Amino acid sequence: MKMKQCSLQALEEYLHATFNWEVHDQALNGIQIANERGVSKLGVGVDFCDDLISAAEKAGCDALLVHHGLYWGRVEALVARKYRLVKRMMANDTALIALHLPLDLHPVLGNNIGLIEALDLVHSGNFGDYKGNAILFEARIKRDSNRKSSNLEQKYASIDFKDLCTRYKSRIGSPLMTLQAHDRSVERIGICSGGGLFGVDMAYQHGCDTYITGDANHIAYHQAKELPINLICGGHYYTETFGVNRLAAALQKKFGLTYQFFDLPTHL
Amino acid sequence: MKMKQCSLQALEEYLHATFNWEVHDQALNGIQIANERGVSKLGVGVDFCDDLISAAEKAGCDALLVHHGLYWGRVEALVARKYRLVKRMMANDTALIALHLPLDLHPVLGNNIGLIEALDLVHSGNFGDYKGNAILFEARIKRDSNRKSSNLEQKYASIDFKDLCTRYKSRIGSPLMTLQAHDRSVERIGICSGGGLFGVDMAYQHGCDTYITGDANHIAYHQAKELPINLICGGHYYTETFGVNRLAAALQKKFGLTYQFFDLPTHL
Amino acid sequence: MKMKQCSLQALEEYLHATFNWEVHDQALNGIQIANERGVSKLGVGVDFCDDLISAAEKAGCDALLVHHGLYWGRVEALVARKYRLVKRMMANDTALIALHLPLDLHPVLGNNIGLIEALDLVHSGNFGDYKGNAILFEARIKRDSNRKSSNLEQKYASIDFKDLCTRYKSRIGSPLMTLQAHDRSVERIGICSGGGLFGVDMAYQHGCDTYITGDANHIAYHQAKELPINLICGGHYYTETFGVNRLAAALQKKFGLTYQFFDLPTHL
Amino acid sequence: MKMKQCSLQALEEYLHATFNWEVHDQALNGIQIANERGVSKLGVGVDFCDDLISAAEKAGCDALLVHHGLYWGRVEALVARKYRLVKRMMANDTALIALHLPLDLHPVLGNNIGLIEALDLVHSGNFGDYKGNAILFEARIKRDSNRKSSNLEQKYASIDFKDLCTRYKSRIGSPLMTLQAHDRSVERIGICSGGGLFGVDMAYQHGCDTYITGDANHIAYHQAKELPINLICGGHYYTETFGVNRLAAALQKKFGLTYQFFDLPTHL
């Protein structure tokens, strides 16, 4: 089968049509480094880094699709690390495409929905104001359709926090940290992939009893314990592999591109 | 021996005379909650939290001295967690004194110098602009005075990164994460207690080969690895027990107060 | 008759559903200090102050409803006056509920409409941009339905400024200051309870011939005199007793609470 | 005697050499409207207004010196009141010179020192940060040199608040409002002419027991009463007649100009 190819322009138009570009984001979303040969095979990773460039080069990719790219709101000279990374990309004629918050938030292709579906939960709403966007996801527990219920009008089930942790471990992997803050069952879960601890209080105010995010951080520990709201910190990396893979699959379907995911975890 | 007592006002005057209050800080430094009975026994902790209040109450403290207090730049109502914490403090007639960045930065009483001395290193300078203050510390390796040296004019020694990690573990405890980014010996170490990963690039620019801080974070991983600069992330909590203890000892000496440190680690 | 009780949460939900929370306001609107026993008897006042706490304590109130609460956009430590006020509230298990601009602006429960109705005027529109909200009220003179009029299509009447001042005095009380700036009849009146002198020029631009507010201030004197636009400065306190009383009556009707208004004028 | 004349440029140079122009001020200090004939007779007033123009015209002044001029930080078209005022000034070939905060703060020519000397007090220091300037004055009570004192080392005396009010009334006039907040003697007085209620808390923190300013305002009432700190609100106008008169006398001495003060009180 012959590989299809598409232009950077076609890719960029698809990204603009598919994602919400209005969300406030320090990252520069879209094509961060152009190339000349267009795109036929995407290298997919969470983080733009030296190892990813090497892996992509070896695999013959002509573009990289990542969640964390090169630009974070500051003008920086092309020196030292930045010089070396850009020089390798240009020498390899490889483009860099980065999607940050717009990818976290996409209701089908995003990291949050990926996390929710990996845990077999139900996406039941959004909440939490972040500069005008409701960027936190709410998830509920699916009812067991085989079990008879005396309360037919209940739409969602509940689950013990320990069982949720077990489910997290078996379906995604060991979290960095879990914190049981109360004895009640888990019914409403706030979800934010990556660095989402800013949302702990918003989740509690919204009525969530449990919060799942990537980063673990000292500052949120006592806050969560005493609000109280349970915490599962799955690791920044491990909660953000979903989006780039889902987007790559959508690009494959749309443009006939091939792609390969390179798993380069930081264990953080 | 009769316990001495001092007024909150005397304490506040001492703090103003002793620390740099000009440093930009989100925290509200100084007395955050007053009391009526003055201070004779200080409860000392890293984080203001429910468990610390309980411990201090049991031990008969009339004031708490912490690094992380109640106010972080946002006006928040006295409801939920904040209501419960303040109510307990007022019911116990216990004052809350918090020192954040001014404590990190103090050249004798602070967290950074505490970390440096615990590792038997030498404080050799400050660097890194943070809103007008050089808040990062530079440390060097002490020369072994017993060993003969062919190079008498060398002021400092070098050390293998693995040996530095071993020293860290034996003198302070297992770090959250270590990252060896190059094969050179360690000669110049950037130091920032607590959440100091913002300083990784500043440390590299300054000429440091190694950086020691508290927090570990996904975003800094590839940056450090590729700059390259070694990382030791000792944990936010474990790098910030020094300052409050040193300050409490100074207050004991100055005012005759007694104090007790309550170790409530978050392991983060 | 047994007193009804309601939870702080129920109260907060009602406030959110009833008022415009989008208006820009330095004040922290809503529950500023929680309590534990819920609310059955509201103490109502214009200003949160020591005398109000004493009056409410004596009358057995479990919550205070005020226009001017404790928080005005600055993070301040719980020391001195703030410490004493919060400590009394917590010791009394009394909650503090504050509504500022949202209460001024409410078309039925607010201070402006209260002022308009107390003067037997007609609310005929809103004007004056304040960070995106039209927060000034326009009032007209009611036609005398008993009098025959040769001009049947006239919707509103006019009044002499001196008669308006007399009406103000008899229905509300002696204003701090009145200023007659021209000889024309009063037809269109700008209204802003409390500190509304920022609106004098907006009112003139809008076509008002007269302006009623609370504060009197040197800076606005020559401006009003020369624009020209008549001024009635009724006093900050006396123009802001309407809202808290109307809201308390609404809460009584909604939740079965009782309430008592404590009149503690500053004469300013 | 022939009147001397000076150019606007000479006046402006004198003002720049005499006052602190670095203080942050909304007002546009200096020459606000030029003229063509230069300056020989100054009309002096607190507020630039229609009545002042009329008085100055009648008295044959070629320039006005005021504390409150035409420009307050907003670009405004020359229409309505502003058009009429500027047109009259230009038609009369009369210049407008305005000095606001630099005049309040001048240690010899200013409003604060004028207030202090009118009350026979001693200027004992400055305090209170306002965007980088210490704009509040501290005053003490003169010792009675005739009376024998057992405590020879006391530099200052104390006075009953009631006696201070009596002295204020007899030497300056009836204040708008006085508030006795405690029973202690008056020893340290914070002083800020005009609209100085923002300084009530700063004065209390600084150790003042009493505060004298111009404006009276509802919002400061309970604050002052409960801090506690006594208040004398002398009226914005009456506390700001000193500076323009002192400056005019200095200009008379320096340049041989004549001047006439036009007293147009607002009673606010």
Place this chain on the structure above:
Amino acid sequence: MKMKQCSLQALEEYLHATFNWEVHDQALNGIQIANERGVSKLGVGVDFCDDLISAAEKAGCDALLVHHGLYWGRVEALVARKYRLVKRMMANDTALIALHLPLDLHPVLGNNIGLIEALDLVHSGNFGDYKGNAILFEARIKRDSNRKSSNLEQKYASIDFKDLCTRYKSRIGSPLMTLQAHDRSVERIGICSGGGLFGVDMAYQHGCDTYITGDANHIAYHQAKELPINLICGGHYYTETFGVNRLAAALQKKFGLTYQFFDLPTHL
């Protein structure tokens, strides 16, 4: 024929109803200086300046309508040049009306549409975000209706850049600068009268091959040449004579005013 007269208020109401006042603009749009006699004959010019006042005075105008007025976002005293200009206007009883960005952008009365129609082009859309407004115009080449076309569905034609320059010169005048950046035909032209070089990159991103504006500037030279996008810089003055003339004609029609255009080019 007797000249009609209208009031400044009627003029202002018309301007508010006709133009978009929401566009962010440093200029103070509308009546900048009032007069007393109302308006019957408008003097029309691009720039408010001494020569325009002289011309208008000689021609008996009672108001000036300009694109560049007196106020540009800074509060400035009425001294030196500003004093002389305002004094002349007031002495002449002449009003000043200024319309800046709202006039550039008006789809019928504006400078951009005037430029487009003078070049016999078609206004085909707007683009380019400037603080929330799409202030750049897109123009296309009219099809020659006489010529038979094999491609009937083509709505627009193309033109050689040299022919467009020739057309510009013959219909408007010699531009300050032209730059041919590529060999393709001209199909889509970005248009921005006056100082529009900030829009060069926006025009290229939007798909324009050519950009017409007023100012020529060093900084945009290499940018345009290398993007590439052709440039015609017609001069700030010469691209901004259209709007004031069109608006004056509309005012003539609406109010029966007469007007006279005074051509005072800067050749810039």
Place this chain on the structure above:
Amino acid sequence: MKMKQCSLQALEEYLHATFNWEVHDQALNGIQIANERGVSKLGVGVDFCDDLISAAEKAGCDALLVHHGLYWGRVEALVARKYRLVKRMMANDTALIALHLPLDLHPVLGNNIGLIEALDLVHSGNFGDYKGNAILFEARIKRDSNRKSSNLEQKYASIDFKDLCTRYKSRIGSPLMTLQAHDRSVERIGICSGGGLFGVDMAYQHGCDTYITGDANHIAYHQAKELPINLICGGHYYTETFGVNRLAAALQKKFGLTYQFFDLPTHL
């Protein structure tokens, strides 16, 4: 003669030691793009552009030194023009060094002093506040030492504006625009290379009768004419060739580098 070579780091240290880096500047000053081979031959130009890269490549330069580099305060992706320029530089292993305002302002190596010396004027002071720096230069006319003078104490001479224009043309080239605004002799000249029209009013306030800068712009025309202050607008390019050449010569002397200036005028 063997060419000397120096490292980028040595160059950067020299630049930091030589120039004022505190001046507020949108540009990113210093090394904007690194290289690997170090620097032995500098290509020197005013503007970083495609033609300069070609010229430098042909001449065998390993670094470019320019006044206008790649970064102007906005984070922009490496696409389109930016992609092509960076790719060429990296493929050629050529570094980019840019110095903007620090170069304009240097008292020996800068553009302003170069302009002053090319016109045989005397640098007599600095003035004009630009975000805290006095970035405008004042120049005076040299006295003719051969001519006897009746006024021996005069330090400087005067010159007719027409003669100054003639001198400008003969020593530097035809200016873009000259404007004689008054008949007085030229005695004090404000100087600002490049885009300096923001300084016209500052120069007039400072007492200059004439202003020399690079850009010509419509907006400043009537302002200069009426202040009045004479204008010579020499062109942005032609007033900014001095600094890069002077700096290159200094680098040659310091490090033994060779350099070649590539004259690529924009005539703007």
